[in-house]
Amino acid sequence: MDLDAYRRGLDVWLDDHATALAPDPGDGTLAGHMTQLARVKRLGYDAGWMRWGWPERAGGLGGPSIVRAYLGEALMARGLVEPGGYSMTEVLAPTLIDFAPADLAADMVPRLLRGDEIWCQGFSEPGTGSNLAALSCRATPTADGWSVRGQKVWTSYAQFAARCVLLTRTGTPESAHRGITALFVDMDTPGITVRPLLTMHGVEEFCEVFFDDVAVPGERTLGPVGGGWAVAMDLLPYERSTSLWHRGAWLQRRLDDFLATVGEGMVDPAALGEVLQMLLAFRARSRSTQRRLAGGERLGPETSIDKVLLSTLEQAAFDLIGTGLEQALIAGCDLEAQRWRADFLYSRASTIYGGSAEIQRNIIARRLLDLGDDR
Ligand SMILES: Cc1cc2nc3c(=O)[nH]c(=O)nc-3n(C[C@H](O)[C@H](O)[C@H](O)COP(=O)(O)OP(=O)(O)OC[C@H]3O[C@@H](n4cnc5c(N)ncnc54)[C@H](O)[C@@H]3O)c2cc1C
Incomplete structure (x- = not known):
């Protein structure tokens, strides 16, 4: 199955199963997100979509890994799952496949893909x-x-x-x-x-x-x-590749949702332009990372660039949303202020998790630009 065929088939399936896949709008708790994640993964696994792009020896259906980038993107764009919980699959399963005894990976990875387990x-x-x-x-x-x-x-x-x-x-x-x-x-x-x-x-x-x-x-x-x-050095680049592509898709949806709710008039057009440029720069960079991964390249310290771009974008996007939120509340707009505030606060963590911004810049300086000591 190539990416175009996968994309066409998945989009139709998502449309056809929109009701079965929809989250419970009343349950915004973390436990609720986990239940929703398990449900979406189970339905996606049974229909094959969660299995494409994973090796057959680990319960997958084979095919290029890039289809996993599209699956997460489509799920985020439709608001069916949250990026944090979903990302654990992309962060942990590839390394388990790389390092676990073959029978262990064959036993365990399907449980994660099917949503039976979280790791x-x-x-x-x-x-x-x-x-x-x-x-x-x-x-x-x-x-x-x-x-x-x-x-x-x-x-x-x-x-x-x-x-x-x-x-x-x-x-x-x-x-x-x-x-x-x-x-x-x-x-x-x-x-x-x-x-x-x-x-x-x-x-x-x-x-x-x-x-x-x-x-x-x-x-x-x-x-x-x-x-x-070596296991950690294998895992950390995965943490900075496909799961970041998914987070970028989620960010785009949140930004689109915000602008659709409050109207573009509520935000500074120059700041919005800058955020959209950052979004495009991140997507261009991450797209090439997804292509390299699908081409069988081993990822390494260069994924720190993806992480710096994503975290800078995430904080700029929520700075923009935070200012717009203030204006919108003063103007009496009806919006889920608590949820927007929570997302704003969480965006501060993006320069910490997966290795802090300072550490990413150290890696870029030392290991990519050959500046200074590599310890
Ligand atoms: C939302 C979230 C989820 C997380 N999930 C997980 C998880 O699932 N599993 C897990 O293992 N960890 C997880 N972490 C932890 C995360 O990986 C660490 O917080 C991160 O690596 C930074 O480590 P630290 O908190 O100990 O800060 P420290 O290492 O103590 O750093 C403190 C400050 O000093 C700076 N600093 C440290 N060393 C240097 C240096 N050499 N040069 C320049 N500046 C430096 C840092 O950039 C930072 O600003 C998570 C963190 C967050 C925020």
Whole structure:
């Protein structure tokens, strides 16, 4: 199935199933979004759309990965799913396929694609965000695997997650990036405690996760022991590719919705022009990333450019919307002010999650422009 055929078929299917796919307008909670996400994925999986673009060995139907970029874009453009929860599939499944034993990937990936499960990413720790190589959550070898002890933080959707891609320290504390091992952990294993944290936009979106002598079977090791850094370096570019394309599509819809609700007269035309230019620049850049990915190229530090463009765009778009919102409320417009405020506040996080803006610029300077030290 090529992209044109996929696009035509998907658009017809989305039109035909609009009622079955529509979200419950009364349930704007995070749990409601997760239920909606599971429903859309299940219907999409059963009809094949969620499976195209994924390898057959992991339960997919094959075909070019670029169709996944279009699927997420179409779902965002129609307001059927939110980008945060949906993005976990694009962030975590490709790395699981790259590093898990083949039978594990074949068993697990379909559960994620079908919406039966949500997974989370256990990288950041209280003392370790940007400086990921200093992580200290420890995995100690046992007779049949590992015993994990330590803490993660900012783990998105951990309270809903069935599995976690977890980075652990298996070498000495001084071993830095050479002493890290990646594990795929069942979140219902005894010894795991999840405590949701309330964000400033009023949602318990991420969590603290505590590991108290948690037993993980040896066959849940992703890649070689001590090779966890390569797993992280594989995953992070995925976090900055297709899921960002989807977020860009969501941003465009929110901007269009805002302008349609309040009217273009409520926003400064020069600022709007600038935001639209940023949107086009991001889409042009991300489009070429999707093409490279579909062509079989391995992504790397150049995806930091996509992340900088997206986060700059997201904050500029919501700065514009924030100013327009103020005007619209004064003028007595009828709009969902609370939801717009929440999206404005969440846009501040876009220069933090997936690696902060400063870290992305360090990567661009050191690894792409050869400026300074690459540590
Ligand atoms: C909404 C959201 C969702 C998240 N979801 C997840 C998740 O699911 N899983 C997960 O593992 N993590 C997640 N994170 C955590 C995220 O990856 C980290 O917050 C991020 O990497 C920054 O780390 P930190 O918070 O420890 O800040 P720090 O690393 O302490 O940084 C603090 C400030 O110092 C700056 N800084 C640090 N080092 C340098 C340097 N060398 N040069 C210049 N400036 C520097 C940073 O840019 C930042 O401004 C999430 C974060 C957010 C906001």
